[in-house]
Amino acid sequence: MTILIGIDVQPIDEVQDSIEKFGLRYVERLFTAQEVESCGGSSRIAAASLAGRFAAKEAVLKILDGGDVVPSWREIEVRRSTKGRPEIVLHGVAAEIAQRQGVEHLSVSLSHGGGIATAAVVAQINEQLIRANP
Amino acid sequence: MTDTDATIRGVLEALGRLPGTALRLKDHDDLYQNGLSSHASVNVMLGLEDAFDIEFPDSLLRRDTFQSVASIREALVSLGVTVDSQ
Numbered sequence: 001m002t003i004l005i006g007i008d009v010q011p012i013d014e015v016q017d018s019i020e021k022f023g024l025r026y027v028e029r030l031f032t033a034q035e036v037e038s039c040g041g042s043s044r045i046a047a048a049s050l051a052g053r054f055a056a057k058e059a060v061l062k063i064l065d066g067g068d069v070v071p072s073w074r075e076i077e078v079r080r081s082t083k084g085r086p087e088i089v090l091h092g093v094a095a096e097i098a099q100r101q102g103v104e105h106l107s108v109s110l111s112h113g114g115g116i117a118t119a120a121v122v123a124q125i126n127e128q129l130i131r132a133n134p
Numbered sequence: 135m136t137d138t139d140a141t142i143r144g145v146l147e148a149l150g151r152l153p154g155t156a157l158r159l160k161d162h163d164d165l166y167q168n169g170l171s172s173h174a175s176v177n178v179m180l181g182l183e184d185a186f187d188i189e190f191p192d193s194l195l196r197r198d199t200f201q202s203v204a205s206i207r208e209a210l211v212s213l214g215v216t217v218d219s220q
Contacts (some may be wrong), residue, residue, distance in 0.1 A: 003176060010173060014151070014173055014174070015173070018173075018176070018177055018180075019142045021149075021177070021180075022180045026176065026177075029179075030176060030220060031179070053218075054173060058172055070195075070196045070197060073195070073196055084152065109180070
């Protein structure tokens, strides 16, 4: 079993500024409807929560190695599990790259403070899955 | 500098959060090495959409699209923007 780690930070005020400048156009380009809903819905979007989710997406991108193929941000989704913990759900190209890389499980931790949102992602790589998906 | 290039640099100056001025960057200077973050590149993309009345498809939302002024200009041309001559 191999472990890969991705980490990223995102200033919250930059997300707030982008929401004020571009509104839903910005939000919908980066985040799924479920992510927006879990951050307070489109009418009262919490910049800190969205900044954490953006950091998580970037952290996942540091783990995924698709060569010239880069997933879109919406293909990497942060959800809340039934226990309230954040979890990563991959779609489309992101899911395909992860499968080729043998990613068996992704864990994510989010935090924010001092104006900065941060995310750390740990990927468990199963070499047997790589051999099964050459 | 063409009007198109001036508009690209103006958007970078306004939304790119670069530590230096975008106006002095050369065409092929690496914007990420000059301080462009992934998040700022999203704002640059939205600013370019407003400036040129276009929409970037997901297929162009890639790191290399916003690598340089030249690569941005190339993406704009692929979206039908007519680049004026000098």
